[in-house]
Amino acid sequence: MINRHYVVCDTCATPHTLRIQVGHDDYQEHSFACTDCGEQMVVGMHCDQVNATLRIVEKENCSRGDTEGMVINLSPDFPISSADLHQDLAFPSGPHVFRLLAAQAALGARPIPAGDFLKVASDALNHRPSVLWPILDKAWSLHRRGRADLAQAKVDEYFGEDDSSRSIYEAIFDFCIRMLSPARTPLFKDAAKFSSEALRAHRDEFSSLLTYLAGGVHRDNLERAHETLKEYFSSYTDFSQLLTHARHGVDVSDDYEASSVAFSKTKLFYGNAYENLTTNIATLALLNNIHAGRKFDEFMAMPLSKYLQSNKASRANPFSAVEALAEICAPLNSTIRNASHHGAMRIINDGRAIQYRSGSSGEQKTMRYLEYINACNEIMLSTCALLALELLIMKRA
Structure with missing residues (x-):
């Protein structure tokens, strides 16, 4: 309409x-x-x-x-x-509807029987990310402040249940998987399979990793992921223009534009999400150490303390040849991050494009605003995949 x-x-x-x-x-x-x-x-x-x-x-x-x-x-x-x-x-x-329907069919979706249509449609509307997020956000915030009783009430509301059998961590995990569905769940599943292989082959060292994460690292990672998602949904109307395409793995051709451009609200998102994700991917590096037969904190060329102090643009280098982990880091672009953090981005062409520099004296570049929105969606999906993976890992603690 x-x-x-x-x-x-x-x-x-x-x-x-x-x-x-x-x-x-x-x-x-x-x-x-x-x-x-x-x-x-x-x-x-x-x-x-x-x-x-x-x-x-x-x-x-x-x-x-x-x-x-x-x-x-x-x-x-x-x-x-x-x-x-x-x-x-x-x-x-x-044109988008037909392409998305084709993508769903390729994923195995089947037409909904007429008798079930209203119920399926109602369930889909009630479980949209924009509907579930305010509930989860409130539960998460309350949990972070130690108000487990109030948080549990919101978790029950999230799942639509009257009992308290589900935890805040299950709600966060559920939300992440919903964000990745239907076509981007391999970001999580491939990394989860890699993690399971490391656990089976090196159970004792995997246990050492769990102890390390439980010492405060996991809590900090959760807080960073929460902040990324909060910022994302504060500018949801702009990001949502391409979110459905991103979740279905459908590209958009160069002759399309974003109709809504709230650049003043979105311009810092990518840089902030980049900072949080490149900190949290240390978990992937530690998993890779275990999978390779080393101690969880033993890298090929440096100790953990040096890795944690390394340039964030290089944090994914230790596992760059491991496809299951590297895919989560594919959206990372330090040039966009630098432009965002150095105030070197501005909107041009009546909102159709962004002009930016990498750092204070870098080369001037231009990208369509729609490309920027796509980059923001991709880094958000990677945040969800990594968060779901870490929650799965900690469930084994």
Whole structure:
């Protein structure tokens, strides 16, 4: 469904016709540039999924209008082709739906029987990441502060159960696997298989690793992963434009653009997620040591203390030849990280591209904003895969 809505830019009084695709969440927000003065405008849409009603609010630099203007197509779930960004009567979701259905069929999905459709659809809506995350986030925050009683109530709400048989760690693990489904679970499964091989072959040394992680490292890793996910969902409307594609392993061609661009909210995410992930992947390096027949803290060329002080861009080097572990680190790009942390990124071309430098004097580069969103989604999925793996490892403690 597409809702037509008129707004006027508060800066230059230019009228715009917004064609907003209605998503599955109770609230969606879109940031876009005025087609005349280029200043950012922001609108929000409240969607009552039960009663099928909508309420649009003008949030920044725009007011409700009453005349047609330049068309702007907006979608919370899909990127839009460059040709359709300002095309009236376009249905930008069409090509994506067919590609995603094909991807699901390739994964073995089968048509839902008519009699089960409403229940399956309802379950899917109730288990969307954007619905589950606020519940899990609250449970996780309470657990970190030692309020196990209140945290357990939220865990029960997460699972939809009345008993207290499931733990916060099971809820976090469940959420990670849901984020990776349907096509990206091999990120976790391949690493989990590698871990199981290390456990079977070197049980005593694996036990030493568990003792090391339980000494505070696992707690710190959990906190870093939590912070990454909190920041991700604080800018979810921008990231969600490509999340479904990322979870299905479907690429988007170069002639597509992000319709919503809240760069002021997303520009630090990649760099922060990079820092957290490159710290937490030490667990993968320690697993690799055990799998290779060494002590968990014995690297080929250095002691653990030196590894932990090494440049984060090289933290994945000890296991770069191990595909099951290296895939988790595939999204790591130190150039984007450096640009983010050195304040060397800016949005250009009316929000279609990011111009950035690696460090204060690095080469100037350009990437589409949609590429940046994709990089953010990929590093978030790697965070989920690593987090699920570490929770599985600690379950054996």
